[in-house]
Amino acid sequence: MSILKLFAKAFGSTARQGRLARRLWALNFLFSLLIIAPLAVAIHGHASHSLAADSVLVRLDVHWLTDLSTRYMESAPMLLALLAAAVLAYLLLVVFLNGGVIGRLGRPPGADGPAAFFHDCGLYFWRFLRVALLSIPFYLIAAGVIHRLVAALLGALTRRAATEWPVIIASGLRLLALVLLLGIVSMFFDYVKIGLVTRGSRKVLKEAWRTLKFVGRRFFRAWGLYLLAGLAFVLLTLAYLEVARVLPKGTPPLVLAVFVWQQMYVLGRQFSRILFFASEIEFARQEMSGAREKIREE
Amino acid sequence: MRKIFTVISLLIPLLAIAQASPQQAPSEAVTADTPSSGTSRAMPLRYEIWVTLDPARKMLHGRETIRWTNTTRDTVPDIWFHLYWNAFKNEKSAMMREARKEGLGEDSHGDFDVRDGNWGWIDVESIRLQGGGDLTPAMEFMAPDEPRHPDDRTVMRLKLPRPLAPGKAVGLELAFKAKVPRTIRRSGYYHNGYFLGQWFPKPGVYEEGQGWNCHSYHLNSEFFADFADFTVHITVPRGYVVGAAGREIARSDDPQAGTTTHTFLQERIHDFAWTADPDYIRLERDFIAAREVSEKEYLEVAGALRLPLEQVRLPDVKMILLINPEHRGQVERHFQALRMALKYYGLWYGPYPYPQVTMVDPPFRSGSGGMEYQTLFTAGTQVLPTPQANLPEMVIVHEFGHGYWYGLSASNEFEEAWLDEGLNTYSTGKVLAKAYGPGSVPFTLAGIPLTRYCGSFKYSDLELDRMAAVHASRLDPVVAASWRFASSVSYGMNVYMRAATNLRTMENLIGKEAMLRVMRAFQTRFRFRHPRSRDFIATASEVSGRDLGWLFDELFFTANDWDYAVDSAVSREVRAARGVFDRGGRKAETSRRMARRQDREKKEKTYVTRVRVRRLGEARPGGGVRLKVLTVFEDGTRKVEGWDGQGRWTEFTYEGRSKVAYAQVDPETIFLIDRDLSNNSYVARAKSAGALRWSAKLQFWLQNLLQFASALI
Structure with missing residues (x-):
């Protein structure tokens, strides 16, 4: 099956698992709300009893932003630390949720309620946490070593540039290289997680070795499929931005409309995230069944 | 060491500078073409x-x-x-x-x-x-x-x-x-x-x-x-395009040496810069005043400046542009920005006195962009400029403008840099607002403008200047020797943005036309001379007819904040009083029940409104200036009070049929330098929609941030 057909199949199975996306969106929303609530109270306290409340409704009022920044400037380090802690906690939550997502997508249809979902979350949490920890050095190598080498090479090529274009192109290539490198590492560890679920294995290192051989043999097909899912995400984002830029603002109902559109985009992102897993699972299934048939034929 | 004492000794008398009005001829008696007199020296x-x-x-x-x-x-x-x-x-x-x-x-x-x-x-x-x-x-x-x-x-x-x-x-x-x-x-x-x-x-x-x-x-x-007369002979390899201060009066080739010598001449300048690059494209245009400025505009400016029409008429100026080939598509944008600068600086602050001006788009990576020299300045742009960001226009207007504030009124940038940078940042904002309106923030990704999606965030220069100003006000005074600032950041924010915001405050206080006359008078009086801060203060006080010494004491010579706030605006219903009262020589008690009945029987309710205003900063008004405190009631009634702002707080009490809607100190935002403008007003009934909008936005941004972070897990 071509990767396009595989992608279409994965899209279908993701669409059928709509409640998964909604579940992830709800958790993402609630988690963010917990973090934002104190800030929202502060903003409310700062703006709601001021005439500035009228102007901030229609635009980003630079004077108001100035006022806000002068008032909270000294709290900025604490806020940043809180944000970092929140991101870390969210990453743990995602490690937990990934078990449910891949568990639901990767196993034969069965019970599909929250209980089954969270059962899978718990079942795979420690395995996926080990995968996440194992991935850290690979990300560091990709971003800290390989990307630096690429950046150094591009820097050397443009160091003596006499015009601006080579520098702009190099800057774009640097960014692209970073995205692609991180994508490759991410894809590889997605397949490790899928392998752990589909094979029921508990041994992360063994699965990683197996995945290395699996992906290594069919890298470009796997990567092509991953990039297709990435393209879907880019298209989704462009669609969101196109609509967002023409949405009018300035009245409470319009504020609500914009917020709803933003949340639809977040939901779309969750869908896109599941689509990545679904396409990888379809790919793994096809390749494994192909391999089994080959063995049988032999 | 002696120079430091010069600076310090300068600062002390400035505290009472408002009284020290210089013995000058009337402001417009000295024109750009008239040699300076009085304290000025021959060149x-x-x-x-x-x-x-x-x-x-x-x-x-x-x-x-x-x-x-x-x-x-x-x-x-x-x-x-x-x-x-x-x-x-x-x-x-x-x-x-x-x-x-x-x-x-x-x-x-x-x-x-x-x-x-x-x-x-x-x-x-x-x-x-x-x-x-x-x-x-x-x-x-x-x-x-x-x-x-x-x-x-x-x-x-x-x-x-x-x-x-x-x-x-x-x-x-x-x-x-x-x-x-x-x-x-x-x-x-x-x-x-x-x-x-x-x-x-x-x-x-x-x-x-x-x-x-x-x-x-x-x-x-x-x-x-x-100031000096310069004759400069520049010899470069043949094929180099040369730009320099002044006008080129001769050029000769030496075929044997393979060089060309360019001779430039310029009178009455104090700086001479030049540039050479074989890749420059050299172009010329004319600023033709009759085409650029209408009769109506001349009349308006002459009226505002209270000058005869002939004194505001502008001369024609030759504009020379040296531009990089890859920016060739932006040639007209450069010339148009320079036209705007020549027009508005000329109309407002006096005609440009030199016959030509050279604008240089400096070589790529030369790091020479955005700098002023007399009759020559450097701009700066990119091959992919953000269309609505007013770049390179801002750089061109600003750097040309220095030709007035460092160039013609040649202040000492070592000791009082604000007299150039502050005045020019203020002037640049005025010209850009008049010629272009608000600009967009130039968001880019890997050098590519993202205007399509981020272009809606517009700002004006005065907003950005204020943002820097209020963050800088506690770091250093505006007036200090340049090497005495706490850091480069403090220097930049105080000397450029805080000075400009203070000048905006002064403009709001004395009025736009009076401010225009102050700036014009200062420029005209001190052309081809070396003015000091005390000269600007004296000119401002004299021309505006107000004692402005306090404004400089509070906002330029100290590191003090300006922050006034309405602390509360509360209306309470006036209820019948309980207790024992003397009525007709007898003691009569009004009980709780009686008081309630009296309240119920009232045809109309009466409210007592208390508005409390506080001074949170150290800086205070002077010179008889009183802060306006506006209280608006729900029935539309408005009460305006004045407060000298000297104490830490004051309170205004009103009794009437209506509850307070809001109260506001400094309702016209005269004091743009106020550290927190949001607290200048207090609205009795909270309005949540704006706060909700930004809370929702923050929520959305955080959701996306979390998703980006988790994409790798």
């Missing part, structure tokens, strides 16, 4: 310079003749020179030491991370009296500023064989050579592109009774020099 300097660029060795070889006339009543024993490029000579120069102190240039790419072989320097090889003896042994390096940098080589003193009596002149012949640095502080080279500012030995300014004002080249400092 003491004349230069003729021959310089050759050696691109292979990145060297300049020069000869310079100077004629310096002692126009003061002092007898002068020596002449002090700036050798600015020695700031780039090694890590012991004042500039490099100050840069290192701020952590600039160590393991970072930037101006101060000088690679081996890229240092720049200047040597005076010989110096002779014209027709006389060799004075080379009489040269010595000086370190005039505190804290001292004894190894700095940017100031040189030449002891004259005989002290120079008042009115006498001395002619000197200097030979010098200079190594062109890889661009640092706007001067230097990249590939075949050269931008050369502050490149020749240049005398400081002799101040009567004070001596030579000739500071070391500091990290934050710019320049100060006397």
